[in-house]
Amino acid sequence: MGFPDNFLWGGAVAAHQLEGAWNEDGRGPSICDVLTGGAAGVARKITDGVVEGLNYPNHRGIDYYHTFREDDMLFQEMGFKCFRTSISWSRVFPNGDEEEPNEAGLKFYEELFKDYRAKGMEPVVTLSHFEMPLHLAKLGGFTNRKVVDCFVKFATTVMERYKDLVTYWLTFNEVDNQMNMHTPIFPYTNSGIIPNPDDDPHTVEQKVWQAIHNEFVAAALTVKQGREINPDFRIGCMLSFVPIYPETCRPDDVMLAQTEMRNRYLFGDVYVHGEYPRYLWKRWEREGIDIHMEPGDLDVIKEGIVDFISLSYYMSVAVSSQGSKLDAMEHGLDGLVPNPYIKATDWGWQIDPVGLRYSLCEMYERWNKPLFIVENGVGMYETPDADGYIADDSRIEYLKSHIEEVRKAIDLDGVPVMGYTVWGCIDVVSFTTGEMKKRYGLIYVDGDDEGHGSYKRSRKKSFYWYKKVIETNGEEL
Numbered sequence: 330m331g332f333p334d335n336f337l338w339g340g341a342v343a344a345h346q347l348e349g350a351w352n353e354d355g356r357g358p359s360i361c362d363v364l365t366g367g368a369a370g371v372a373r374k375i376t377d378g379v380v381e382g383l384n385y386p387n388h389r390g391i392d393y394y395h396t397f398r399e400d401d402m403l404f405q406e407m408g409f410k411c412f413r414t415s416i417s418w419s420r421v422f423p424n425g426d427e428e429e430p431n432e433a434g435l436k437f438y439e440e441l442f443k444d445y446r447a448k449g450m451e452p453v454v455t456l457s458h459f460e461m462p463l464h465l466a467k468l469g470g471f472t473n474r475k476v477v478d479c480f481v482k483f484a485t486t487v488m489e490r491y492k493d494l495v496t497y498w499l500t501f502n503e504v505d506n507q508m509n510m511h512t513p514i515f516p517y518t519n520s521g522i523i524p525n526p527d528d529d530p531h532t533v534e535q536k537v538w539q540a541i542h543n544e545f546v547a548a549a550l551t552v553k554q555g556r557e558i559n560p561d562f563r564i565g566c567m568l569s570f571v572p573i574y575p576e577t578c579r580p581d582d583v584m585l586a587q588t589e590m591r592n593r594y595l596f597g598d599v600y601v602h603g604e605y606p607r608y609l610w611k612r613w614e615r616e617g618i619d620i621h622m623e624p625g626d627l628d629v630i631k632e633g634i635v636d637f638i639s640l641s642y643y644m645s646v647a648v649s650s651q652g653s654k655l656d657a658m659e660h661g662l663d664g665l666v667p668n669p670y671i672k673a674t675d676w677g678w679q680i681d682p683v684g685l686r687y688s689l690c691e692m693y694e695r696w697n698k699p700l701f702i703v704e705n706g707v708g709m710y711e712t713p714d715a716d717g718y719i720a721d722d723s724r725i726e727y728l729k730s731h732i733e734e735v736r737k738a739i740d741l742d743g744v745p746v747m748g749y750t751v752w753g754c755i756d757v758v759s760f761t762t763g764e765m766k767k768r769y770g771l772i773y774v775d776g777d778d779e780g781h782g783s784y785k786r787s788r789k790k791s792f793y794w795y796k797k798v799i800e801t802n803g804e805e806l
């Protein structure tokens with residue numbers, strides 16, 4: 330009982346949030362490079378080129394591009410069995426549509442993955458973690474069919490190059506986030522759709538759905554071609570799983586929660602069943618969404634079924650049929666209401682460990698595929714004490730309570746869980762806020778939002794705690 334012997338404990342990061350070196354060794358500008366840093370309560374801005382005087386925290390990240398060998402030693406010290414990162418597309422194809430890849434970019438990831446292997450960590454690689462070359466976004470991102478070919482070329486190039494180094498691949502990070510269609514950030518970072526203030530809401534929805542279709546085709550082609558490159562590859566999708574509870578047992582609340590959950594389920598439904606669900610065809614018809622499909626697209630989607638499902642899990646939310654419709658524009662959800670039974674973080678993310686077990690059961694029973702938790706963690710404000718130490722007991726409590734629920738899902742519900750990677754196992758630039766001060770790490774990085782500081786690494790209390798968890802294969806929490 331408990332975690333299986335081959336359980337993949339580890340940590341997770343994404344290229345643009347930690348590598349820095351944004352314009353080194355031939356890397357082209359990516360959409361993240363023109364996304365400014367934020368400040369508490371201020372949304373990040375999307376610019377169309379780097380603007381002097383604005384803050385772009387990912388240009389430096391935490392310098393991992395230059396420090397990975399030493400940082401990886403810390404992950405090795407914790408006993409990581411795997412390490413999840415992403416490949417920055419514009420390091421490999423600087424504009425996205427070149428004939429030949431950039432050898433320096435390919436070389437970097439080769440060294441990186443070799444280093445993981447040498448340190449006993451299985452690489453888990455996301456092909457697209459909120460990044461694409463800026464040039465492709467200017468061509469319309471995934472609304473433009475040409476980008477499907479560019480992506481597949483990029484994916485097959487790296488799969489071919491690292492076929493003996495990497496077994497676990499994930500296609501699009503949190504692909505379902507763009508169901509928050511009316512926030513500028515998710516359609517942009519998921520699909521490279523640059524917001525156009527002249528677009529009416531229907532035009533925005535039409536664009537996002539088209540991009541989603543094209544990404545389904547791109548993901549399925551990647552799965553198919555990946556299997557030809559190496560039949561031992563295990564290729565999964567990546568979903569941001571946020572269970573949506575009805576606020577009450579009022580039937581309209583329950584119905585609303587089910588309707589909203591479909592925004593999450595539809596991605597897994599397509600990746601696993603290989604076809605668009607009937608509720609989606611109905612919705613497209615009702616909302617006047619007209620998807621351009623090329624001949625053979627639906628066959629491709631049918632053939633490119635994933636081997637496993639990976640997910641991020643941070644929180645649950647609740648909805649009420651009595652809630653405001655306006656919320657749909659702001660949050661991508663109708664009738665969002667606070668859940669009075671659980672606490673939230675400083676950023677309003679509601680902490681709900683039981684929701685993780687609930688999600689694992691829902692997902693497995695719906696899709697019957699192994700699950701891999703590739704992100705879970707808590708963002709906190711943190712300042713080292715006089716000795717430079719951070720006793721992050723509340724992070725330990727967060728992780729412990731979530732891992733306990735994973736164990737229950739395995740032991741009591743029979744859910745096959747492949748692994749668990751703590752998000753931002755080292756402090757990185759926050760994705761939604763663009764800040765360094767929203768920290769997730771088990772390792773502290775002495776850097777601020779403006780890039781000041783020594784960037785020295787130090788172990789937090791959670792570092793030692795997680796090391797023990799891995800050593801005892803989750804027996805000691």
Ligand code: BGP
Nearest residue numbers: 343502503708758759760761762
């Ligand atoms: C997920 C993303 C990550 C990450 C994490 C935490 O949505 O896949 O890239 O950053 O959330 O989010 P944030 O950094 O905004 O707190």
